[in-house]
Amino acid sequence: MDLIWDGLRKALELLVGLDPEVLGITLLSLKVSGLATLISVVLGMSAAVAVALNEFPGKRLVIALMNTGMGLPPVVVGLFVTVLLWRNGPLGFLGILYTPAAIILAQAVIATPIIAGLGLAALQHLPPELRLQILSLGATRPQLVWLLLREARLPLLAAVMAGFGGVISEVGASIMVGGNLKGSTRVLTTATVMETSRGNFEVAFALSFLLLILAFSVNALLTHLQQSRRPR
Template sequence: MDLIWEGLRKALELLLTLDPEVLRITLLSLKVSGLATLLSVILGLGLALGVALNEFPGKRLVIALLNTGMGLPPVVVGLFVTVLLWRNGPLGFLGILYTPAAIILAQAVIATPIVAGLGLAAFQHLPPGLRLQILSLGATRTQMVWMLLREARLPLLAAVMAGFGGVISEVGASIMVGGNLKGSTRVLTTATVMETSRGNFDVAFALSFILLLLTFGVNALLTHLQQRERPR
């Protein structure tokens, strides 16, 4: 218990003094995970809409793959992204391995199936005839898609929260593709692992509490938006 209280004290100290390194790590964590979540929302919802609105052979297999992807092990994602971005890999010419861009890419790969799977479930939960009813009223396909997004906005916001939660707390892939480099790719999760390995448990607890506070803040904002939209 003493370590936990010391961690809380250290977290308050680091926050109140606006420790430059902790502030930089926190902002980088928010930037990286925020951009990864945004990318996963664009790709995931697009994929979910494509599957939900079309009938094609193997559709159930695609849905099964999406659901399986929701549980992708981060270290496996990190391995594949590292190989892709390695200097001799297919995407090695980009030269982004061990940069924040590589972490964003890995985290987006992790979050996209989560957003796609939950988004697909949200669209499939809508009334079966809703799409045809909207089109019969003269709406264009773009307007129809927008209406479906509005109708499914509550579970879709939950999908966004799940995607963000999956990447902000991720550590394995971030270390593998980012390298945990000070001043460049060190985020809250990787910094916590490093401080723990060094035996600096007070700092590790402090970083953990800051991570929890950051996660709560973002999810509280998204929850506020979700509940504000909830039908009364």
């Protein structure tokens, strides 16, 4: 128990003392995972809307692939993104391996199928006739999409939370494409792994608590968005 209390106290010290290094790591985690989630929302939701609203041959296969994508192991994504961004790789010219941009890219690859898959399920769960009803009220195509997204906002925001939760807690891809470089690509999860391997349990605990606080704050914000404007 002492270890945990020491960790809590250390975390408070680091937080209250605004330790610049820890603050930097926390803000980088938030920035990287936040941006990755944002990219995934745009790509994932577009894919979900496109698949939900259109009939095309092979639709079932596409849905099965999206659902499989929700379980992509981060280390596998890390491996592929590393190879892709490697100096001689297809995207090597970008020169972003071992930069925060690489982590954002890898995390977007992880979160996009999660948001697309859960988003599609949310849209498909709406009554099938709702789309016809909205069109018959005179909606244009963009208005239709907007109303459907609004109607499915609860499960859709849950999909966003799942996507963010998946990447803020992910360590494999971040360490592989980011390299855990101090002051540059070190995020909360990679720092926790490193401090634990060094036996610095207090610091590791402190970082873990910060990670939990961060995840809680972001999800609390999203939950607030999700539950507001709902009449009783």
